[in-house]
Amino acid sequence: MTAISTKNLVKKFNGVRALDDLDLEFKKGQITGLIGPNGSGKSTLVNILSGLFSPDSGAIVINGFKRKRINPLDNPVYSLTRTFQEVRLFNQMTVEDNLLVVLTERNVFSALFEKHTKYHLEKTKEILDKLGLKEKAHELAANLSYGQRKLLEIGRALAMNAEIYLFDEPFAGLFPEMRKIVIKILQELKGNGKTIILIEHSMDLIRELSDEVIVLDSGTLLASGQPDKVLEEKKVIEAYLGE
Amino acid sequence: MSLVPQLIMNSLIAGAIYSLMALGFNLIYGTTKFFNLAHGAMAVVGGYGVYYFSKMLGWNLTSAIILGIALAGVLGWLLDRFIFLPLRRRKATNTITLVASLGAFTAIQAIVAILFTSQFQTLDKNTGTSKIYEVLGGIITETQVVILVSGLIIMGALVLLLKYTMFGKAVKAIGDDESVAKIIGINTDKIIAKVFLIGSAIAGWAGIMVGFDTGLEPTIGMNLLLKGIIASIIGGIGNIYGAVLGAFLLGFAENFGIWKISSEWKDAIAFGILIIFLIFRPQGILKK
Amino acid sequence: MEYLIHLAILFAIYAILSLGLNLVVGYTGLLSVTHAAFYGVGAYTTAILLTRSGWNFFPALIIGMILSGIIALLIGLVLSKFKEDYYALASLGFNIIVYSILLNWQKLTRGPLGIPGISRPSIGSLSFSENWMFLLLALILLVIVYYLSRFLVRSSFGRVLKAIREDEGAIKIFGYNVNVYKLTIFVIGAMLAAVAGSLFATYITFIDPSTFTIDESIFVLAIIILGGLANLKGSIIGALILVLLPEALRFLGLPNDIAAQMRQVIYGVILILLMLFRPQGMMGEYKL
Numbered sequence: 001m002t003a004i005s006t007k008n009l010v011k012k013f014n015g016v017r018a019l020d021d022l023d024l025e026f027k028k029g030q031i032t033g034l035i036g037p038n039g040s041g042k043s044t045l046v047n048i049l050s051g052l053f054s055p056d057s058g059a060i061v062i063n064g065f066k067r068k069r070i071n072p073l074d075n076p077v078y079s080l081t082r083t084f085q086e087v088r089l090f091n092q093m094t095v096e097d098n099l100l101v102v103l104t105e106r107n108v109f110s111a112l113f114e115k116h117t118k119y120h121l122e123k124t125k126e127i128l129d130k131l132g133l134k135e136k137a138h139e140l141a142a143n144l145s146y147g148q149r150k151l152l153e154i155g156r157a158l159a160m161n162a163e164i165y166l167f168d169e170p171f172a173g174l175f176p177e178m179r180k181i182v183i184k185i186l187q188e189l190k191g192n193g194k195t196i197i198l199i200e201h202s203m204d205l206i207r208e209l210s211d212e213v214i215v216l217d218s219g220t221l222l223a224s225g226q227p228d229k230v231l232e233e234k235k236v237i238e239a240y241l242g243e
Numbered sequence: 244m245s246l247v248p249q250l251i252m253n254s255l256i257a258g259a260i261y262s263l264m265a266l267g268f269n270l271i272y273g274t275t276k277f278f279n280l281a282h283g284a285m286a287v288v289g290g291y292g293v294y295y296f297s298k299m300l301g302w303n304l305t306s307a308i309i310l311g312i313a314l315a316g317v318l319g320w321l322l323d324r325f326i327f328l329p330l331r332r333r334k335a336t337n338t339i340t341l342v343a344s345l346g347a348f349t350a351i352q353a354i355v356a357i358l359f360t361s362q363f364q365t366l367d368k369n370t371g372t373s374k375i376y377e378v379l380g381g382i383i384t385e386t387q388v389v390i391l392v393s394g395l396i397i398m399g400a401l402v403l404l405l406k407y408t409m410f411g412k413a414v415k416a417i418g419d420d421e422s423v424a425k426i427i428g429i430n431t432d433k434i435i436a437k438v439f440l441i442g443s444a445i446a447g448w449a450g451i452m453v454g455f456d457t458g459l460e461p462t463i464g465m466n467l468l469l470k471g472i473i474a475s476i477i478g479g480i481g482n483i484y485g486a487v488l489g490a491f492l493l494g495f496a497e498n499f500g501i502w503k504i505s506s507e508w509k510d511a512i513a514f515g516i517l518i519i520f521l522i523f524r525p526q527g528i529l530k531k
Numbered sequence: 532m533e534y535l536i537h538l539a540i541l542f543a544i545y546a547i548l549s550l551g552l553n554l555v556v557g558y559t560g561l562l563s564v565t566h567a568a569f570y571g572v573g574a575y576t577t578a579i580l581l582t583r584s585g586w587n588f589f590p591a592l593i594i595g596m597i598l599s600g601i602i603a604l605l606i607g608l609v610l611s612k613f614k615e616d617y618y619a620l621a622s623l624g625f626n627i628i629v630y631s632i633l634l635n636w637q638k639l640t641r642g643p644l645g646i647p648g649i650s651r652p653s654i655g656s657l658s659f660s661e662n663w664m665f666l667l668l669a670l671i672l673l674v675i676v677y678y679l680s681r682f683l684v685r686s687s688f689g690r691v692l693k694a695i696r697e698d699e700g701a702i703k704i705f706g707y708n709v710n711v712y713k714l715t716i717f718v719i720g721a722m723l724a725a726v727a728g729s730l731f732a733t734y735i736t737f738i739d740p741s742t743f744t745i746d747e748s749i750f751v752l753a754i755i756i757l758g759g760l761a762n763l764k765g766s767i768i769g770a771l772i773l774v775l776l777p778e779a780l781r782f783l784g785l786p787n788d789i790a791a792q793m794r795q796v797i798y799g800v801i802l803i804l805l806m807l808f809r810p811q812g813m814m815g816e817y818k819l
Contacts, residue, residue, distance in 0.1 A: 050704055051703075051704060052700065052704065072703045072704045072706070073703065073706055073707070073708050074706070075704060075705065075706050076705070076706040077706075081704075081705065082704065084701070088698050088700070088701040089697075089698075089701075090693065090694045090697035090698060090701070090702070091697055091698075092693070092696075092697060092816065092817050092818070093690075093693050093694065093697060097690055097693070100687075100690060101687075101690045101691060101693075101694045101702070101705075102702075102705045104687035104690065104691065105687060106706050106707055106708070108688065108708075108711055108712060108715050111686065111687040111688040111691060112683070112686050112687075112688040113686070114686065114687045156705075160705065277616065278616050278619075278620060326803055326806075326807065329807060330806065330807065335806070335810075336819065337615065337616050338562060338615055338616065338619075338819050339806050339810055339819045340806070341562075341616055341619060342562075342752070342756065342802060342806055342819065343802065343803050343806035343807070345564075345749055345752075345799075345802060346753070346798075346799045346800065346801070346802025346803040346805075346806065347799065347803055348799070349746070349749055349795050349796075349798065349799030349802070350795065350796045350799025350800050350803070351799075352795070353792040353793070353794075353795035353796045353799065354792075354796055356792045356795075357789055357792045357793070357796070360788075361788070361792075465745065469623070469624070469627070472620065505635060507631070507634065507635045508631065508635055510627055510628075510631045511627075511628050511631040511632065511635075514624040514625070514627050514628050514631075515628065517620075517621070517624050518609060518621060518624055518625075521612070521613060521617060521620075521621055522609065522612055525617070
């Protein structure tokens, strides 16, 4: 079953093709590693799938919805969420608020009169527990350490309770203890039937976590398949050595 | 009818004044990348400087004018030295610097009002006996000729300065990327300080010209500045030729725009144009 | 004693203005420099309805709020296309356009002559013409506005506003229609400004366009930055300080118009100092 697929996806920046006629398929309920040398288009793809940019041409199918471009406001409908490589938290808000803010009503009028149900507060506590950030609930996000901020990003995505998760380098810069937490979270998500697309540079983590691997190079699909096989392929190794 | 030639004449004069403001503003924006809303106050200081030296102290006009320009330039330099430079050092956001410049503008305008009262003053010694020329059906005063000519001279001088001197190249380098400019050895703080000096001096000259042409009030600064900003945005922000093009376009739009309606709507027309450009073509007519 | 009541009324009016602006600037991060325009719309609507159509203050107040809200909707739609500094600049432009309309649409507003003879509010036989009664009315309105604002910022809606301020692009990815939220709070802020305007018109019983210039918008901005952005109590304290300050100057024996200018010098300098040394103001929870 396919969670996300793209057809002939093209995105140009200043004349350079960041995504070049990309045809991809991400299967449901598994962790797909998205790898490739710097500039291969991984982040651009994720940005387009989450509605940050519009593609120049091509089609996208998410959870059965066929689209020419993604409107980020529809992400809850597509049941899609993501983290950012450069950690985009709400800095001058508390850790707790960073989670509560995505748990609340989207509609302006509802948001005005919403009473925080036990569900919201419990879910927040549950996520903070999982991340090991319970004591920091009332700290400003800006005052957390880098690793804690990355964890909070992931927590915010978890709060969305989505079907599809796009993680953009969630492990970068994390100490081993925190890595373990993130690994546990990813495995738990997969256990619950969620779909994960994981951009990651560490090949060890890719091998450990991915059910399938997709390799991009210069905006095109270079290889895809089982992690062990794909990572041995000559052209994949060459693409990385060449960078 | 000599109405159209007069409208053309008025447009050219307005355009010249706006281009003086736009040139100074653009010079500063080009290097520091923030909207210096205190720039208008430099024009007011220049004009009132001349008022003080020539009318209150009785010094001769030429010296008064030189001092007025110098006063404006030095004030701009001081603002950079004590407010904008420290903010740059702290990597303050553009918004913080903009708000600080708003504070500076407010304070300076009010100080001028305290020292010279809010009353309307004119720098012209003898209104009515200044020379008048008739050109192609439109009337232009001696002052206005000076405005037009000086506007063109200053624009020419700036273009030469920026294109053919080391200083000009440094200014362009800072405008492209300040950190890179520092790495290649340019003393960016010093160059920016000089930019403030020159830009503010030009604004001072604009204020002096306005003082001779229509008169001074402490509150004319913001209006002059905003016209300069509108001109810069229409013409293409960061582009010297764009600033002048935008200034003359604005002058024409204002003066022909009020042909059939009262002249008090000039400001509304100017800002309407600004909003339209910001929506449809924020980069302006000419590219950087 | 009468003098103290007068000060208290002014304080209440500015406190209402500040709360409304803080919702927009401090909580949502929109650098709006056009608040005086909505202050003016509220004031003029009430003035015109009271003097020309004999309306009662309270329904006129509501109409003023609605009209202000509609104009804010239009202006807000245009402003939503701009970011940061351009937003501030465009908002300045709108302030000037509205001021221009108040000044020049003489058939409606009597232009620079202003509108005199505005009656004090009354309900049935109860009249607020006594100053202490008016103060009571003003304080009641202030309390209502304060608790309304508090309700807004403590709600989920308020939390989303803060997220918009922190990272508009990020919160959009999570499915929040940031444009609708921004427009909503901008309209609410404008409606609250209209309340202050209606109070002002019926207190002074005379209004003219000169109150509703960008200087006034900058003043309210200075209040909320001083008191602290995103802190409601801070806005109240900021209003207290900046309203009392010039009065303290009057006690030093300065003549009236100089005292007014000194107020500007002081808050101009305060803005500069705040930007340099304490951008979060006194009690702020948000640094620019």
